[in-house]
Amino acid sequence: MSRIFAAGDKTVLVDPRGRRYLITLKAGGEFHSHAGVLPHDDLIGQAEGVRGKATKGTIYVALRPTLIDFVLKMPRGAQVIYPKDLAPMLMLADIFPGARVLESGVGSGALSMTMLRAGAVITGYELRDDFANRAKANVAEFLGGAALERYRVELRDAYEGVDTPTEPYDRVVLDLPEPWRVVPLLGDVIAAGGVMVAYTPQITQAVQVRQALERGPWIDASTIEVLHRGWHIEGQSVRPDHRMVAHTGFLTSARSLGA
Numbered sequence: 505m506s507r508i509f510a511a512g513d514k515t516v517l518v519d520p521r522g523r524r525y526l527i528t529l530k531a532g533g534e535f536h537s538h539a540g541v542l543p544h545d546d547l548i549g550q551a552e553g554v555r556g557k558a559t560k561g562t563i564y565v566a567l568r569p570t571l572i573d574f575v576l577k578m579p580r581g582a583q584v585i586y587p588k589d590l591a592p593m594l595m596l597a598d599i600f601p602g603a604r605v606l607e608s609g610v611g612s613g614a615l616s617m618t619m620l621r622a623g624a625v626i627t628g629y630e631l632r633d634d635f636a637n638r639a640k641a642n643v644a645e646f647l648g649g650a651a652l653e654r655y656r657v658e659l660r661d662a663y664e665g666v667d668t669p670t671e672p673y674d675r676v677v678l679d680l681p682e683p684w685r686v687v688p689l690l691g692d693v694i695a696a697g698g699v700m701v702a703y704t705p706q707i708t709q710a711v712q713v714r715q716a717l718e719r720g721p722w723i724d725a726s727t728i729e730v731l732h733r734g735w736h737i738e739g740q741s742v743r744p745d746h747r748m749v750a751h752t753g754f755l756t757s758a759r760s761l762g763a
């Protein structure tokens with residue numbers, strides 16, 4: 505990847521207070537904010553890390569967006585899974601290059617792009633046409649059009665059945681309201697030894713997933729919650745941040761013993 509910014513590149517502008525703005529560079533384009541105007545031409549042709557001065561004096565540092573930047577700023581249809589859960593989900597689901605993954609629903613594509621970037625080949629089941637299109641557009645925008653060759657989204661209701669693939673899926677990842685209705689459908693859909701992970705905002709949902717797992721050929725069922733607490737570190741003032749995201753969701757995982 506070139507370190508030099510070109511027109512068409514996604515760029516994140518970071519202001520002195522750490523606030524971040526995601527823009528796409530355009531010849532002759534302008535970034536407008538409370539700090540005035542920053543011409544895109546001041547950044548195009550410059551190396552990553554370049555500082556641009558807006559008309560009222562504020563300095564912005566221009567960087568290429570990380571996956572975290574993009575997930576937090578990208579256009580959304582459905583609510584996304586946040587980075588603090590995306591990272592452990594990659595690990596819990598043990599996503600590897602070439603892993604055949606069934607994902608439902610795909611929502612805005614945050615989880616999809618995280619798994620695609622780790623090399624997964626995804627079949628997505630999504631109820632809503634607008635969300636499926638938003639997810640594919642987000643994936644293409646961040647990972648490039650070639651990633652869509654590993655991302656097939658079918659418009660369908662996962663509760664009504666899951667097709668048995670020619671070769672079973674290695675992994676199944678669920679983020680939809682009633683994942684416990686999908687678990688019993690996975691018998692010959694997921695390979696023996698395959699991993700299932702379900703993200704649920706409510707503990708009552710996680711309990712229902714666990715009950716569905718208990719009724720089937722699953723092992724190693726576990727449910728975790730990830731708490732992420734930032735620290736304020738400035739000179740002698742070193743303490744936990746006053747605020748934290750107290751709750752997002754529960755991650756339930758298990759391994760299949762085969763049909």
Ligand SMILES: C[S@@+](CC[C@H](N)C(=O)[O-])C[C@H]1O[C@@H](n2cnc3c(N)ncnc32)[C@H](O)[C@@H]1O
Nearest residue numbers: 582585609611612613614615630631661662679
């Ligand atoms: C919270 S969103 C998923 C967000 C996604 N994980 C992300 O990180 O961007 C839940 C999605 O499940 C879809 N959905 C709900 N019920 C479904 C069903 N029965 N079959 C397939 N998709 C379903 C919704 O349309 C929605 O897009």
